[in-house]
Each structure stands twice: as structure tokens, then as C-alpha cells.
Amino acid sequence: MTLVFSATLDARGVALDLEVARGETVAVLGPNGAGKSTLLGMIAGLVQPDAGHADLDGAVLFDLAGGRGRWTPPHARGVSTLTQDADLFPHLSVLENVAFGARSKGLGRRRAQEIARHWLDEVEATELAQRRPSELSGGQAQRVAIARALAADPHLLLLDEPLSALDVAVAPTIRRTLLRVLRERTAIIVTHDVLDALTLADRVIVLSEGRIVEEGPTRATFARPRTGFTAGLAGLNLLTGIRTAEGMITDAGIVIRSTLPTDAAVHDRVVATVRPGDVAVASAATTTPGVDRILATVLDLEPRGDLIRVRSDTISADLAPAEVADGDLEPGMRVGYVLRPETVTITRA
CATH class of the missing domain: 2.40.50.100 (RNA polymerase II/Efflux pump adaptor protein, barrel-sandwich hybrid domain)
Known part of the structure; x- marks a missing residue:
């Protein structure tokens, strides 16, 4: 297993246990307030649970059992997060934005820019390398954000509704980009869109009130849902x-x-x-x-x-x-x- 996670956060009524295999993409769905963003926050290190433990590729993300307090800071977890807002650095070029992750890991400028160019090519954004974020459309900015997340070579990629802010004409292109670059990568994607789950995820997890209420292979889960929420998504x-x-x-x-x-x-x-x-x-x-x-x-x-x-x-x-x-x-x-x-x-x- 790549990720083994178990945590509780009493203030938000969350108690979750899950595992994600190497190279697997898992979609997390659920109504508002179900605990989806809290889950991603705990994995990324932005939200601290009351108790639990998590390992990623054998490295401890946190271990709070039995009064012990082991906590790996966000920047040292090998986790990249992609949200619906590209959040690019406005003062840096596209190339410098994408190279930032590699540079922050100690790589030299030339090598970091080689990696950045590779990932810009992967997301079909090479021609944007010298632009500033203010010169990009929403779809272009999101492609650059995907490249930046992957250029950091994360052990785990977290995607928090990455397509929800995009125009309906742009979202299919970004969805195809994600489908291509996520192959053989380990990822968790939070989404409200059943098409995202069907297109991108090997497995789906449905949350309600901070608990997992349904999970399984994506197509099988939508074909035979066991909760009203999942049935509604599946139509x-x-x-x-x-x-x-x-x-x-x-x-x-x-x-x-x-x-x-x-x-x-x-x-x-x-x-x-x-x-x-x-x-x-x-x-x-x-x-x-x-x-x-x-x-x-x-x-x-x-x-x-x-x-x-x-x-x-x-x-x-x-x-x-x-x-x-x-x-x-x-x-x-x-x-x-x-x-x-x-x-x-x-x-x-």
C-alpha cells in the first residue's frame, strides 16, 4: 500500500480509515460537510486530527496514538495538492512556477527548469512557458497548476475539485489531461461530478457525516449504489x-x-x-x-x-x-x- 490512513477529528465528527494502493486513483464523494476537504487537509498536513496515524510509502505522516506526538510538516510529506484555484505565483513566469517544486527540493535551476519543461510538454502548455499567470485563461492556468504539482514528483497527488471552477467548454480538455498524466500515479480526487469519478478513478469512496458509507470499484458502485446520495449521482x-x-x-x-x-x-x-x-x-x-x-x-x-x-x-x-x-x-x-x-x-x- 502507498497510503495507510486512520484518523479522528472530534470537532468535525470525522472518523476515517482508508488505504490507497500504489498507482491507484481514488475518488472521494459526498454531500457538503461530509468530511471530504477535512480528509485531504489531514493527509496534506494542514489539519491536525485528535488521534490516529498515517504512513505514505513507508514514511510516517503522523502518529498520534497513545499520547505520542509525531507529526511530519506539510512540505516534507511528499504530497502535492491541486485545487480548483490554480494559485500560481503572480510574479513568476509559467516556467518558474512549474520549476518551483523541484527548486524547493534543492535541485539546481537548470535541472529544475528541465523538469518544468517536461511537465509543461506533458500538459500541452509548452508555448506558455514565458507568460505570467495574469496572461493565462482559466483552462491554461489549471494546466500549468497540474504541471507544477507533478513537477514536485509527489508520492501522492491530492486533487480538490480541480475542474469545478472551469467553464463547461474547458473542463473536458483538462479532464483528458488529468486522465493522461495520472496513469500509474497515486492520487485522491475530491469531486461532486460523477463524470470525473467515472473518467479518472479506479475506486470510489462515499462519505457522509465524517464516515465512509460506501466504497468499491467506480463503475460497479455507481451501477449498484447503496445510498441515496450515490444513487442520485448515478441518476x-x-x-x-x-x-x-x-x-x-x-x-x-x-x-x-x-x-x-x-x-x-x-x-x-x-x-x-x-x-x-x-x-x-x-x-x-x-x-x-x-x-x-x-x-x-x-x-x-x-x-x-x-x-x-x-x-x-x-x-x-x-x-x-x-x-x-x-x-x-x-x-x-x-x-x-x-x-x-x-x-x-x-x-x-
Whole structure:
């Protein structure tokens, strides 16, 4: 393992244990206040936990167990952090900015600039070498910031929402750059964007209230989420309940059938997921043999490209505009959300 981390911080309600393998990129997701930035701060040495220990490539980052106080300062940890703000030194050229990390490790100017030119080439920013940060666009500045982080040759790269401040037209280019330069590097990326996680991460960790509530291979975790937050990111409806022989009974007492394979045994606590596009909407009085329905009140109608999301507090359906019009659907209506057994995935909670 490259990173072995265990720490608690009582004031923020954080208690986390995680490991990151060499060459692995892990995405950390969760709602605001879940502890994502606190985690990065503790690894980087900017936030001191109350207790715990962490090792990176065999070197101790901190060891606060049993009253001992071993603490490696941030600059000596072999950790580079990339945030949504490039934070380039305004008085230095792009080349000097990128060379700064190598220079701070004691390398001579010529060698540091060789390293800087290499990484500027890697992020396709060689032509920017002599510019000042004030002359760069947001996307250019972020590419330079990536080069600067990597030029320090970190054991671990921390990325704190590096794309969130970029224009939607620029973000895909920077995402492709990160995908290329992160290969075989060890990294942790905090993001709210499921596309970042799917594109960049081998594994995903979901935090809630300072705890890890879900983790696993990225695509598998989004395909079969176990929490409402992850299901929302993946664009899925999620229902919780108890496994039955034919499917499940939800916490609200609704019987849902499923014909798909499951890892859950009868009486297990389970979650069911279904795509909004696989949900139909009918009048509350309509019943159809062979399908199940959830009675709920429409909260709003949300345009989503060529579809309309018909959302309730329980479940959502994506319908064509003509279907919404034909059903005279509007907020406040009581309707039946219709589920077919072959579209419902049930997983042990």
C-alpha cells in the first residue's frame, strides 16, 4: 500500500480509515460537510486530527496514538495538492512556477527548469512557458497548476475539485489531461461530478457525516449504489426495504418485484435501484397486471434535454413531453409510478 490512513477529528465528527494502493486513483464523494476537504487537509498536513496515524510509502505522516506526538510538516510529506484555484505565483513566469517544486527540493535551476519543461510538454502548455499567470485563461492556468504539482514528483497527488471552477467548454480538455498524466500515479480526487469519478478513478469512496458509507470499484458502485446520495449521482432511483422471495417490501410497505439476479437472501436488508427512464407514470386509479406501482404526489416537472423528469419525494420518472401532456401531469397530482420487475435491481444493503 502507498497510503495507510486512520484518523479522528472530534470537532468535525470525522472518523476515517482508508488505504490507497500504489498507482491507484481514488475518488472521494459526498454531500457538503461530509468530511471530504477535512480528509485531504489531514493527509496534506494542514489539519491536525485528535488521534490516529498515517504512513505514505513507508514514511510516517503522523502518529498520534497513545499520547505520542509525531507529526511530519506539510512540505516534507511528499504530497502535492491541486485545487480548483490554480494559485500560481503572480510574479513568476509559467516556467518558474512549474520549476518551483523541484527548486524547493534543492535541485539546481537548470535541472529544475528541465523538469518544468517536461511537465509543461506533458500538459500541452509548452508555448506558455514565458507568460505570467495574469496572461493565462482559466483552462491554461489549471494546466500549468497540474504541471507544477507533478513537477514536485509527489508520492501522492491530492486533487480538490480541480475542474469545478472551469467553464463547461474547458473542463473536458483538462479532464483528458488529468486522465493522461495520472496513469500509474497515486492520487485522491475530491469531486461532486460523477463524470470525473467515472473518467479518472479506479475506486470510489462515499462519505457522509465524517464516515465512509460506501466504497468499491467506480463503475460497479455507481451501477449498484447503496445510498441515496450515490444513487442520485448515478441518476438512479433508490428504495430501501427487506428482501422477499419475489423482490422486496419497501420501508413504506410497498411490494416491489424483481426478476433480476441479486446477492441478497430473503429477509436481508436491501436497496432497490431503477432508472428514471424505466419508470412509467399512470393515474392513481390505474392498475396493470404484472407491474408494481408507487403512489406519490408530483413535486415538479424538470426539463432534461428531450425528456421531462416527473419528480416526487419518493421516486422519479423520465417521460417524453407528449406523455406528460397526454397525462395532464402537473405538480400536486397524485399518480402511480409504475415499475416493471425486469428493470428493478436489488442489492444487499
